[in-house]
Amino acid sequence: MSLLEARGLSIAFGGVRALEQVGFTVDRGEVLAIIGPNGAGKTTLFNVVTGLYRAHGGEVRLDGRDVTGLPPHALAARGLARTFQNLEIFFRMSALENVMVGRHLKERRRLGAELLGLPSVLRENRESRARSRDLLAFVGLEERADEPATGLPYGALKRLEIARALACEPRILMLDEPAAGCNPVETEEIDRLIAAIARQGVAVVLVEHDMRLVMRISDRVLVLDQGRRLAEGTPSQVRSDPRVIDAYLGRHGVAAAHAA
Amino acid sequence: MRPGTFSKLAILGTLLLVLAVVPLVLPSPFHLRVATLVWINATAALGLALLIGLAGQVSLGHAGFMGIGAYATALGPKHLGLDPLSSMALGIFAAALLALLVGRPILRLKGHYLAVATLGLGILVHLVIVSEVPVTGGPDGIQLPHVELLGRRVTGPELWYWITGTGVVLAAWLALNLEDSSTGRALRALHDSEIAASVVGVDVARHKLVVFVIAAVYAALAGGLFALFNRFVTPDVAGFLRSIELVTMVVIGGMGSILGAVVGAALLTVLPQALTVFHEYEHAVLGLLIVLFMVFLRQGIVPGLAGRVVRRRSA
Ligand SMILES: Nc1ncnc2c1ncn2[C@@H]1O[C@H](COP(=O)(O)OP(=O)(O)OP(=O)(O)O)[C@@H](O)[C@H]1O
Ligand SMILES: [Mg+2]
Numbered sequence A: 001m002s003l004l005e006a007r008g009l010s011i012a013f014g015g016v017r018a019l020e021q022v023g024f025t026v027d028r029g030e031v032l033a034i035i036g037p038n039g040a041g042k043t044t045l046f047n048v049v050t051g052l053y054r055a056h057g058g059e060v061r062l063d064g065r066d067v068t069g070l071p072p073h074a075l076a077a078r079g080l081a082r083t084f085q086n087l088e089i090f091f092r093m094s095a096l097e098n099v100m101v102g103r104h105l106k107e108r109r110r111l112g113a114e115l116l117g118l119p120s121v122l123r124e125n126r127e128s129r130a131r132s133r134d135l136l137a138f139v140g141l142e143e144r145a146d147e148p149a150t151g152l153p154y155g156a157l158k159r160l161e162i163a164r165a166l167a168c169e170p171r172i173l174m175l176d177e178p179a180a181g182c183n184p185v186e187t188e189e190i191d192r193l194i195a196a197i198a199r200q201g202v203a204v205v206l207v208e209h210d211m212r213l214v215m216r217i218s219d220r221v222l223v224l225d226q227g228r229r230l231a232e233g234t235p236s237q238v239r240s241d242p243r244v245i246d247a248y249l250g251r252h253g254v255a256a257a258h259a260a
Numbered sequence B: 001m002r003p004g005t006f007s008k009l010a011i012l013g014t015l016l017l018v019l020a021v022v023p024l025v026l027p028s029p030f031h032l033r034v035a036t037l038v039w040i041n042a043t044a045a046l047g048l049a050l051l052i053g054l055a056g057q058v059s060l061g062h063a064g065f066m067g068i069g070a071y072a073t074a075l076g077p078k079h080l081g082l083d084p085l086s087s088m089a090l091g092i093f094a095a096a097l098l099a100l101l102v103g104r105p106i107l108r109l110k111g112h113y114l115a116v117a118t119l120g121l122g123i124l125v126h127l128v129i130v131s132e133v134p135v136t137g138g139p140d141g142i143q144l145p146h147v148e149l150l151g152r153r154v155t156g157p158e159l160w161y162w163i164t165g166t167g168v169v170l171a172a173w174l175a176l177n178l179e180d181s182s183t184g185r186a187l188r189a190l191h192d193s194e195i196a197a198s199v200v201g202v203d204v205a206r207h208k209l210v211v212f213v214i215a216a217v218y219a220a221l222a223g224g225l226f227a228l229f230n231r232f233v234t235p236d237v238a239g240f241l242r243s244i245e246l247v248t249m250v251v252i253g254g255m256g257s258i259l260g261a262v263v264g265a266a267l268l269t270v271l272p273q274a275l276t277v278f279h280e281y282e283h284a285v286l287g288l289l290i291v292l293f294m295v296f297l298r299q300g301i302v303p304g305l306a307g308r309v310v311r312r313r314s315a
Helices: A042-049 A072-077 A095-102 A111-116 A119-138 A154-167 A184-199 A211-217 A235-239 A242-259 B008-025 B029-054 B062-080 B084-106 B113-131 B157-179 B182-192 B194-199 B204-230 B240-253 B258-296 B301-314
Strands: A004-013 A016-026 A031-035 A057-062 A080-082 A172-176 A203-207 A220-225 A228-233 B147-149 B152-154
Touching: A004 A042, A016 A031, A016 A042, A016 A057, A016 A203, A016 A228, A031 A042, A031 A184, A031 A211, A042 A172, A042 A203, A072 A080, A072 B194, A080 A154, A095 A119, A095 A154, A095 B182, A111 A119, A111 B157, A111 B182, A119 A154, A119 B182, A154 A172, A154 A184, A184 A203, A184 A211, A211 A235, A220 A235, A220 A242, A228 A235, A228 A242, A235 A242, B008 B029, B008 B157, B008 B258, B029 B062, B029 B157, B029 B182, B029 B204, B029 B240, B029 B258, B062 B084, B062 B113, B062 B204, B062 B240, B084 B113, B084 B147, B084 B204, B113 B240, B152 B157, B157 B182, B157 B204, B157 B258, B182 B194, B182 B204, B194 B204, B240 B258, B240 B301, B258 B301
Parallel strands: A031 A203, A031 A220, A080 A172, A172 A203
Antiparallel strands: A004 A016, A004 A057, A220 A228, B147 B152
């Protein structure tokens, strides 16, 4: 039994079949990469698995239990966290507060105590603040903790989302293009982060176009094309698969993939 | 702490200071009565500030909840033989229950359904009050008995000033505590991105419902206090114009600012009194002033001025 298993997921938007019978499994400490050309359905797969979209067919299992169709917050409570390709930041809050929101499920949230500002609430605030600062340090943003999130550059916001997702203390972390728009130095930083996260026993599902990053860091790679599974295997199997080269990597991509 | 806001203690300190100074500077019964109305309106505006400013949800019928609080307080003694204070408690409970029943199905939906639903609810409450003449007294309004506590009449402008003033400080204290809590952060988060809030575990629909009920309770409390203080209520307390006034208080004072809600309430309560010198142009002048405030202090008075001070200091 896998930690997270998706089976036969299908969804269509009008005439577009964004996913057709797609599945994957991922386990503790493992890094699964999902790659494929633009519009292949990678983000849609994330949205279905995390409960933002409802699949027209197929199922999602966590610890072997059926969680298909559960709302996102219920899935988060079961240990599923994610980041967004097109940033979903709380822009009216500071960087630190963004991460603190990620601690939501770890906080007790008793409304009466919160309204009265009881010492237990203040203690919990302090604890959340401290934990969140640690996480900001982990992603290299400790210096910008108290800045409003609006002012942070794109690369910092990508890492802020990772810190927020980690604040949920997830068992499964789904990262949608964490290195997009990052320079090579930042990409290498993200590479290190993901490896460290996986080493802590978190299952990582990674969507990424940077082939060097994917090949270096993944245990397995799932290739999607036009909503279908094109191939799956180890990085070396996938990068020499002629169908993958045709549909996605091309000659340039193969060079990048081998350079890793 | 959030940038551009004052700390909890500074806000409460400012409120307490104003509360203490007003009776010294303006001791006439007329001024105290106006100040009491400010505190009552500010209490309702504070609840709405949590709903609009913190969570980004809009209620266009909030005077309806005020009306429920006011009329429950007035009708309990007349029809149920209850004392006014228990009647008020009942009214607050009824408002909370109604908010729960209306909010539950509506707040599951994304978009501005709450604004539309509350608009309808406010109109409905007002309509019932106006048309159920035998029960409510209809458009002519209804008289209340004096409140008695420990065998003594609670009366006099000064006493009511202190009662409602204490009420608004408590209401602000609770609101500030909520802001600085897990629930408060969740509300601010879903204001910015419901999707991101939900994937970190925030039950978005539930949190919106909680803050909507809190806002309804604040409004009903304000309505009840108004009825007790004024000893006479008319359907105007629940009218659409009052709902718009309440929203304007929040927006003009500065959305998401607790002090702003109080300042907005003060402005919209005091200005009409001051503008009576303009006779029939009173409303036009009030409208013009609101437009000017929005043009020159777009974030609202309190955050706008705070921002200017900070900018000047760092310049
Ligand atoms: N909410 C939606 N409504 C309509 N169509 C959608 C929606 N979400 C995705 N699609 C369509 O589904 C297909 C897959 O999109 P998706 O965003 O999953 O691709 P992707 O693999 O993440 O691409 P990219 O690499 O560009 O991020 C596309 O044709 C897209 O237009
Ligand atoms: Mg995508």
